[in-house]
Amino acid sequence: MRHTGVVNSPMSPAAQSGADASPYIELRRDQWRALASSAPLPLTQADLEKLRGLGDPIDLPEVDVVYRPLTALLEHFITTARERARRTAAFLGVDERPTPFVVAVAGSVAVGKSTTARLLAHLLARFPDTPRVDLVTTDGFLLPNAVLEERGLTARKGFPESYDQRALLEFVTAVKSGAPRVEAPVYSHTVYDIVPGAKKVVEHPDVLVLEGLNVLQPAPRGRRVARDGGRPVASALAVSDFIDFSIYVDADPEDIRRWYLDRFLTLKHTAFRDPDSYFRRYAAIPDDIALAAANEVWESVNLTNLRENIAPTRGRATIVLRKDSNHHMSRMLLRKA
Numbered sequence: 564m565r566h567t568g569v570v571n572s573p574m575s576p577a578a579q580s581g582a583d584a585s586p587y588i589e590l591r592r593d594q595w596r597a598l599a600s601s602a603p604l605p606l607t608q609a610d611l612e613k614l615r616g617l618g619d620p621i622d623l624p625e626v627d628v629v630y631r632p633l634t635a636l637l638e639h640f641i642t643t644a645r646e647r648a649r650r651t652a653a654f655l656g657v658d659e660r661p662t663p664f665v666v667a668v669a670g671s672v673a674v675g676k677s678t679t680a681r682l683l684a685h686l687l688a689r690f691p692d693t694p695r696v697d698l699v700t701t702d703g704f705l706l707p708n709a710v711l712e713e714r715g716l717t718a719r720k721g722f723p724e725s726y727d728q729r730a731l732l733e734f735v736t737a738v739k740s741g742a743p744r745v746e747a748p749v750y751s752h753t754v755y756d757i758v759p760g761a762k763k764v765v766e767h768p769d770v771l772v773l774e775g776l777n778v779l780q781p782a783p784r785g786r787r788v789a790r791d792g793g794r795p796v797a798s799a800l801a802v803s804d805f806i807d808f809s810i811y812v813d814a815d816p817e818d819i820r821r822w823y824l825d826r827f828l829t830l831k832h833t834a835f836r837d838p839d840s841y842f843r844r845y846a847a848i849p850d851d852i853a854l855a856a857a858n859e860v861w862e863s864v865n866l867t868n869l870r871e872n873i874a875p876t877r878g879r880a881t882i883v884l885r886k887d888s889n890h891h892m893s894r895m896l897l898r899k900a
């Protein structure tokens with residue numbers, strides 16, 4: 564891909580020293596915006612209000628700037644993947660239907676992954692070649708609170724070890740094996756736990772959008788064990804091995820802290836008042852005391868997880884969507900082909 568004025572990413576020391584060694588092409592906001600085609604954006608203000616995450620100020624012009632080129636690029640990747648599957652099947656002389664194209668959305672708690680994931684799912688479903696799009700969030704694969712407590716992981720919710728990683732891997736493997744029907748468990752932010760018996764059913768969509776903190780994690784070394792006819796065998800597979808395209812939503816951790824605390828305050832005056840809310844105790848106490856507690860959770864849980872586990876996976880993404888302090892995209896980094 565050639566683009567006038569494209570600069571190299573400052574991500575590697577080699578790039579800083581002037582060598583052309585970054586695996587990313589970096590596009591500034593104005594360069595990315597220039598890629599938007601003249602096709603009308605199939606989204607209304609009412610759609611956007613339903614899709615955007617709590618506290619995310621995204622508006623139609625921002626969707627236009629960021630998501631019009633992004634969905635066009637994604638359609639290009641999907642068409643190419645299908646063409647490759649068709650040619651491979653023809654070469655092998657088999658009649659294989661392409662498996663769902665998996666788009667992963669990664670990044671910190673409160674960075675706005677759900678806005679990105681929901682917008683992409685909605686927009687991709689409007690394209691004639693990909694009408695069937697499903698969205699699954701990895702929180703459904705968190706271990707239930709009772710198990711987290713048993714394992715001393717209550718203050719580690721969102722860390723890789725707080726998930727049933729084998730179940731998540733089996734889910735994605737089944738989707739990418741072309742299984743006609745796969746089920747995912749469901750998490751509730753209200754009760755802050757897995758919903759017993761609830762299932763999200765995925766029936767061979769054209770695209771699966773998979774959103775979660777840890778979707779880009781590599782396999783933990785030497786820990787994962789699979790079974791081969793009852794015999795345990797080491798497996799180095801991870802969810803990221805089944806992803807076709809990934810987006811890392813990136814921002815300054817100080818901005819993300821502010822977004823987390825602002826959202827917490829909004830929830831304190833709305834969702835936390837629900838008698839079923841796990842956080843209802845916060846609804847009744849002064850804002851400053853509740854905010855101090857939320858800041859402590861941010862520091863000890865979410866920021867620590869961002870530093871130790873999530874940010875290190877950024878360089879594995881196909882595209883990094885970098886936001887400024889107002890949630891506006893400031894630059895896009897796209898893996899070189």
Ligand SMILES: Nc1ncnc2c1ncn2[C@@H]1O[C@H](COP(=O)(O)OP(=O)(O)O)[C@@H](O)[C@H]1O
Pocket residue numbers: 616617670671672673674675676677678752753830834842
């Ligand atoms: N305590 C909560 N109560 C209700 N909804 C919540 C709570 N925490 C997060 N959410 C919602 O859950 C979704 C996922 O949040 P999060 O994992 O922080 O990812 P992100 O902010 O990157 O989308 C968001 O739509 C957010 O508004």
Ligand SMILES: CC(C)(COP(=O)(O)O)[C@@H](O)C(=O)NCCC(=O)O
Pocket residue numbers: 672700701702703720721774775776777860864865
């Ligand atoms: C549920 C989450 C772990 C996110 O899960 P994901 O869908 O990214 O797998 C996160 O939103 C969360 O609730 N973290 C716990 C710490 C906190 O309450 O902020």
